[in-house]
Structures are given as structure tokens and as C-alpha cells.
Amino acid sequence: MAWRRRPEAGVGVPGALALLALAVCAPGARGRAFEWYSAVVSTEYVDPYTNRTVWSVSESGRFGDSSPKEGAQGLVGVPRAADRDPEGCAPDTRFLVPAPGGRGAAPWVALVARGGCTFKDKVLVAARRNASAVVLYNEESHGNLTVPMSHAGTGNIVVIMVSYPKGREILDLVQKGIAVKMTIGVGTRHVQEFISGQSVVFVAIAFITMMIISLAWLIFYYIQRFLYTGSQFGSQSHRKEAKKIIGQLPLHTVKHGEKGEVEDVQEMPAPESTPGSVLAANLSITLQEEDRSEGNNLPSSSTSESALQCDAGFKEDAGEDTALLEMGRSDLEHGRPVS
Known part of the structure; x- marks a missing residue:
């Protein structure tokens, strides 16, 4: 945002007074x-x-x-x-x-x-x-x-x-x-x-010049002040108009069950823990512990065979647990009790 400096008074007046003093005190200004x-x-x-x-x-x-x-x-x-x-x-x-x-x-x-x-x-x-x-x-x-x-x-x-x-x-x-x-x-x-005729003319010219400078400065000062006041008034008017427009915007309260222009966002409840999920978690932990214990006691060939068998068994158990979880979720969605 560009800031405009406010015009200050008293800039050109001292110069004009100095000019008049110079005219009066200049050589030849005084007569004999x-x-x-x-x-x-x-x-x-x-x-x-x-x-x-x-x-x-x-x-x-x-x-x-x-x-x-x-x-x-x-x-x-x-x-x-x-x-x-x-x-x-x-x-x-x-x-x-x-x-x-x-x-x-x-x-x-x-x-x-x-x-x-x-x-x-x-x-x-x-x-x-x-x-x-x-x-x-x-x-x-x-x-x-x-x-x-x-x-x-x-x-x-x-x-x-x-x-x-x-x-x-x-x-x-x-x-x-x-x-x-x-x-x-x-x-x-x-x-x-007494002042000679030539000195009077010199002082008169200096005085007229001073008056012209003062008049020009006053015109410039009031123009700058008018522009500054107008810009301040314009910015205040814009702020007031913005507040007025915001205040005139319609306010609509959406009640429960009412469809508005904005789509309702439905929050899905987090699924509760089921006995099957607990069972699957316990089963995975048990299998991991058994694998570690058997892996330490059996040779490498037997360890790999037992790992394959355990993996197949784990997949079968996991499929059953997953089926149980899906059934529980469907029951929750339809409002039926979970067996």
C-alpha cells in the first residue's frame, strides 16, 4: 500500500520573508x-x-x-x-x-x-x-x-x-x-x-515576487491537502461499503434433517472392536512367538517347512476372521445385533 505524506504548512513562507529582508538590506536599498x-x-x-x-x-x-x-x-x-x-x-x-x-x-x-x-x-x-x-x-x-x-x-x-x-x-x-x-x-x-527611487523600485519588485511565491505555495498546499483528505475519505468509504455489504449477506441456519445447498457431510462412526479382531490379533502374536521358539530349536529345513505350514494355517484363520469381521460390520450397518 502506498502512503502519501500529508502536506505541512510553513515551507515557503520563511523563504519569502528572507527574500524581502534581502531586498531591504541589499546594497543600494538605502538612500543617502x-x-x-x-x-x-x-x-x-x-x-x-x-x-x-x-x-x-x-x-x-x-x-x-x-x-x-x-x-x-x-x-x-x-x-x-x-x-x-x-x-x-x-x-x-x-x-x-x-x-x-x-x-x-x-x-x-x-x-x-x-x-x-x-x-x-x-x-x-x-x-x-x-x-x-x-x-x-x-x-x-x-x-x-x-x-x-x-x-x-x-x-x-x-x-x-x-x-x-x-x-x-x-x-x-x-x-x-x-x-x-x-x-x-x-x-x-x-x-x-530616505530611500531613493531606484531602491523603492527594487523593494517593490521583491515584495511582488514574495507575494507571487506565497500565493503559488498556498495554492499548491491546499491542492495537496484536498487530495490527501479525498484519499482518506475514499478509503473510509470503501471500508464502510465493505462492512455494509457483508452485513447485508443472507444468513441461513441449516436445521437437523434439512437439505441445503451445501451437501451434508456424514461422519462414519469408527468400527468397534469385535471378538474376531481380538482373536486374530492374539493369534498372530501367538504364531509369531511360536515361530521364534521353534526356529531356535529346529534345523533350517524343518524350520522352513514349519513356517510354510504355519503361514498356510495363518491365512486360513485370517480368512475366517476377516469373514467374521465383514459379517459384524454388515450387521452394524443394518441395525441387527451382532451374534
């Missing part, structure tokens, strides 16, 4: 490490209503990708037409820089809004106006978030981005003619790893 620096922004101004100095500091800015990571400071200047063109994209944009006591020629920092043109264009416009740094505030839809800025080719000018609420707060003060002094400092270094 991206680092960026936060900026510490502090502002200082005199409140005209209370004549008190208001000072605030927070690590709320982010340095641009191409900006030197160093500090800068100066009075904040905004585009003169900030209500109509807050982005400062026009090449002839002029900036309003309020100065305390009307002093001029102090270092200043350009504050412009994001949008309207590229980061590089904004920085170059402010750099041509001799700004010591450029501060961009994010769009209103981004809330308090800042984003990376790419502005290669802008030289050594410091560029940072602040959130929209922070930028609008400073813009409102400058538009009111209040001189705001800003100091920019280097904040925390952040390292962020």
Missing part, C-alpha cells in the same frame, strides 16, 4: 542620509504704547539646503508693496527697513513670503539689496510647519524658513513702522534617511 539644521530665531523690539522692550526666542526656523550653517543678525526689512507683492520676486523689489532713531546703513534681514517664484530667485533679489540674511515664511495652508529649501547658486548668504504665524507676526510689526531686530542662530542637527 539627509541632514538638516534647525534655526534659533530671536526677535527684539520696543513696544510704542508701553515703551517696553519685547523680546522672544524660539527654535522655530530651518536652514536652507545650500545655506551656510552660521548665525546672522540685522533689522527686518519687508517689500514696500508687501500688501500686493509679499513674495519679493520682482528684480526691482525695494524693501522697507524701519530703523530706530532714523539710523540707516545697518545690517538688515529680508523677510519674504513663500510662493510666486523659486527660492533661488527670492534669495538673489534680496542679496542684490545687500541683505545679510533672507527669512522666508511658509504658506498659510502649512500652518506651523517648515519645508526643505533648495537654492543652489546663491552664495554665502544665510537662508532660513519660519512658520506662517511667526512670519505674519513680524510682518505686521514692520508694516506699522516698528523696528524689529532679528538674530539667527544654529539649532539642532537632524539626520533623516
